[in-house]
Amino acid sequence: MGRLFVAALLLFVAGCSGGTEAVPGxxxxxxxxxxxxxxxxxxxxxxxxxxxxxxxxxxxxxxxxxxxxxxxxxxxxxxxxxxxxxxxxxxxxxxxxxxxxxxxxxxxxxxxxxxxxxxxxxxxxxxxxxxxxxxxxxxxxxxxxGQSIAVRKGTSGIAKPADLVGRTVIVGANTPGVKAVRDAAPTAEVVEFGSDPECVTALKQGRGEAYVQDQAILVADASKDGELQLVGEPFTEDxxxxxxxxxxxxxxxxxxxxxxxxxxxxxxxxxxxxxxxxxxxxxxxxxxxxxx
Amino acid sequence: MSLVLEGFLNTVALTLLSFCGALLVGLLVAVLRIVPVPLLRAIGAVYVEVWRNIPLLAWLVLFVFGLPEVGVTMPLFWTAFLAISLYEAAFVAEALRSGVNSVASGQGEAARALGLSLRQSLRHVVLPQASRRVVQPLANIAIALTMATALAGVVGVVDMTRAAQRINLELAQPLLVFTGVGLCYLVMAAGIGFGARALERRLA
Amino acid sequence: MFDAPGPRSRRRVFWVSAVSASVLAGLVALGLRQFALNGQLDPARWRPYLTWPVWRYLLDGLGSTVLAACATGVLAAAGGLVLALRPNRFTRAYAEVMRTVPVLLLVYVMLFVLPSFGVNLPLFWKLVVPLALSHAASYAVIFRAGVSSVDPGQREAGLSLGMPDGVVTRFVVLPQAVRHMTPLLVTQAVSLLKDTSLGYVVSYTELLFNGRVLANYNGLLIQTFIVVAFVYLVVNLGLSRLAHRLEAARARTAR
Structure with a gap:
């Protein structure tokens, strides 16, 4: 069965290799x-x-x-x-x-x-x-x-870092966000994911109530994804x-x-x-x- | 310090629960692979091949980020539990199957020739011998599973390895932190090995 | 051990098959419905995977995966051979420790601990070295089992025919040992290939990591990772089939 798969894949790859390539941007x-x-x-x-x-x-x-x-x-x-x-x-x-x-x-x-x-x-x-x-x-x-807070659109009750107290907050693993959250809201539960897309997905799927990340990155995420919303101004200066x-x-x-x-x-x-x-x-x- | 404890408890809990889950599912799959119904055998075989040949990390990512996309959302810990259990079940099924197969076929045939029914010969001749032989392979799977739980840290579960890494960022004492965590894994594996030997002696 | 099926058990097999087939079909339908309800079966979400550039990117990652797996395999096999040929307290302790410590932890040690002692390897080796250290222990176990699986009478027979020790090892013991080891070596190769997915953690651009970049780029998370998982499945199944073929060929020539 494995052989069949490989053969099919090769055929498929051979069939597609004539495609054109565009270089947008x-x-x-x-x-x-x-x-x-x-x-x-x-x-x-x-x-x-x-x-x-x-x-x-x-x-x-x-x-x-x-x-x-x-x-x-x-x-x-x-x-x-x-x-x-x-x-x-x-x-x-x-x-x-x-x-x-x-x-x-x-x-x-x-x-x-x-x-x-x-x-x-x-x-x-x-x-x-x-x-x-x-x-x-x-x-x-x-x-x-600076570190900013993003939430799912329509989330209420989170407007400033102090509002993160006692909530589940998503941060990127090993980013300054980890420390920023602990300083601003020591009792917040921190969930770490390895990359920004994973954090965004996790926020959208409800694995946390807020996502703390660098403002530039959050702005970029929100531009791609209408479900995301930034609240307040950056609360640290980086x-x-x-x-x-x-x-x-x-x-x-x-x-x-x-x-x-x-x-x-x-x-x-x-x-x-x-x-x-x-x-x-x-x-x-x-x-x-x-x-x- | 509470982080260390949380990580350690999560690793222990994830290991124990996942192993129970893997045993349960693995037993079911092993039975599927042994029964004289071709379709069920095929289902069992496909299960084993699919789960064994795809990395656990890929399964974890697919489960943690994929399941909510199709409307199934569970807490992170339980998602990791599910993925690890189903993954290790494939290995458990293979261990159980080869344990049954390792009992010389003459044993089963002799039992049948003496007039024991299929059920009786399984119950009194084949399974007692097989159960002794699967203890060691199952212990190896349990140890591998302990190691595998570290991957849950990659998808957000605060397990021992993830906790170690987070502490290391703050304490900057990498050697101490990682040696300590390594020792914890060693102790857990030693515990599993000890339990397996004791079990083997009882079954002997 | 099972009775040859008579008419009654044949009927029973038929009914069990029918029931389990319908249960299976029901489960598959349920899963597909869940996917469809959430819009994941939308052809537009799958069409990118029919285009060559996407595959080129994924196969690129597969290339890196295979490269890392090969490098790890060579290093680990060499290390395993050394461990297997020199059974002493140290090598036994090494194997015992490596059998129980997660590779991920070793990768972290490579990333965080060693740099502070001035040991800094390129990214590729940061993945390969911990994997090799860990898999060397498994290879040692396989080699030892392989050699001890050969009946000592074989060696004695060779020696009594007047062959020198080296010749006996090379032409009598090893070929038989390798035949016994083949299935285990393949299982090990599959597990090694799977472990390279830890490149996901160290940002080594292997298959799973490329899947992550791709999913981030096109937002098709489920589809991307299903395709990636499928690629792993095909490669590893292919590996196992190849081994079976080799084994069969070897069994023929051995006679």
Whole structure:
């Protein structure tokens, strides 16, 4: 019976392989790249920039399943979103072309990936915290966000973090949300799931009354799914940084210069409009001030 | 600290309940595979093949996130219990079946030749010998099941492994936390092994 | 042991079959109705799985799954051989510990504990090494059982014919041992392939993880995971069938 299945599958695969492929969304990044700067200054031999240039591509640690931030279209293989586009633009700045390779990272694997040089940078809603700064260097911040609360549409009684007391709250495993919920509502029961889509599904299926996650991610989820509703403003302030191998001050300064440049030229705002701005109304916010 | 206890109790409860569930379903499937009705045998065989050849994690994801999509919502713990029980039942069924098959066919035939009915020869000749032989395989399944409950942590159940990981995030004492949890699993497995040996002696 | 069916028991078999067939049909119908009521049978929700790009993405994941399984298999078999050939207190303790500690816990140790001691492996190895460590113990058990399943008389006969020890092991004992081990090795291969689904936890882009990305992208959760489960089923069934075929062929040539 197994043989029959395999044969059928092969036949089916052979029959389908003539299909055409479309690459939707490719236009957005092209428009951005047309305005993107390329670094023209000196390069210290042996530095991170030198290594990336010699390799010809930027190795990024990030996500494949974060809508509006870094989402892979499994069909076209195209990666879209705010973080994904910044990665392409950074590669363009260093190498002169947007060649990047994405390695999927989780909140648990990011520091090791940087430390052993598997990736050059982490661009993955990576909140700058003092604890993390002991193990990685951060360029930026490049985005300001905070933990927010989402509920199923029509849920009443949850308007602020204190309302979470005694309720079941869904959070992403190993995200800052775990601590944020405990600080805001110590008696809330926390249920963790490994990824954002799983959390959203769990919320919709009633496995918890609220879902606490980064605002940018929740906004993106709510844009895709009408059953979701954000309540109140972010109740923490999180600043995202670009993770760099600990102690590489030269490359950190290099990325900071680039962030300043695209902030001043308005390219940062363009990226925001193409991604998060498609679901958040209003003008692009001012990029956060870069720490020196 | 309460988190450790919660995780430990959840793991123990999930292990015990799932093993009981697996025994029950596994017994039923084993009977299906042995009875002289071709259709029932086929049903039993398909059950075993389907459940054994798909990873438990895939079953857990399908049950936890899939069942509510078709209108069946249960608490996380019970969903995990259901998936683990049905999965391990396939292994239990195989262990029971090969236990019965391992009793030399001459034994059964001799019993029938002496004029015992099918029921009598099963009751007095085949099953007593088979039951002794399935204790060890079943204990192995119970140990595997203990390990399998760790996967429930991936789909939101706060089991021992998930609790360890959460504590580790706060204490940053990974070696201590994970060694402790590893020891807990070892103790549980040792308990199962001890119980199995005692049971084997009683049946001998 | 069962009596040859006479007319009465044949009639009974017929009725039992009929009743169980209708019960089965009823259960299937109930399940399908539940799916239909919730709109999960809508052809639009299944059509994407008739397109090549979706399959290309899933088969890509399957490729990574097979790659991880092969790497694990080689490492674990090598480790198992060492453990089986050197039975001492340490190897026995190792096998005992690995038999009882969840692989997921080992994966977590790889992710959290070892980096703080400066051991940092690429993602692929973070999945493969814990799996190999755990499965090596199972391989050792299989190898030991395989070798001890060969009648000692076989070795003695070979030696008495004047063959050197190595030759006896290579041409008399091992071929028979391998024949006895084949079913167990296949069961082990299936269990290994299934365990690579832990890549879901470490974000290694294997089949189950790709299923997650796909489900997130197209929102077809049930459909995606049913298709993924089906792929696992086909591959593992194929593996078992292949083993049966090999075993049959070997049994023929052995005579």
């Amino acid at each position: 490719a236009g957005k990044i092209d428009a951005l790249l047309a305005k993107a700067p390329v670094y023209a200054g000196e390069v210290t031999p042996g530095s991170a920039v030198d290594r990336i240039r010699k390799r010809g591509e930027l190795l990024i640690g990030g996500s494949q399943d974060a809508p509006l931030l870094s989402q892979l279209d499994p069909i076209s293989g195209e990666l879209t979103g705010f973080d994904a586009y910044l990665g392409k633009l950074l590669a363009h700045y260093v190498v002169g072309k947007p060649s990047t390779e994405l390695l999927t990272a989780t909140s648990e694997t990011r520091e090791p990936l940087l430390a052993n040089g598997t990736v050059d940078v982490i661009i993955q809603t990576y909140t700058i915290t003092p604890a993390r700064q002991e193990r990685v260097s951060f360029a930026g911040p490049y985005y300001r966000s 600043l995202y940084g670009i993770g760099i191998r600990h102690g590489d001050a030269e490359f950190t300064a290099f990325v900071n210069d680039w962030l300043r440049e695209i902030g001043e030229s308005g390219l940062w705002q363009e990226v925001w409009k193409q991604t998060i701005g498609t679901v958040v109304t209003g003008d692009a916010p001012a990029p956060p001030a870069i720490a020196s």
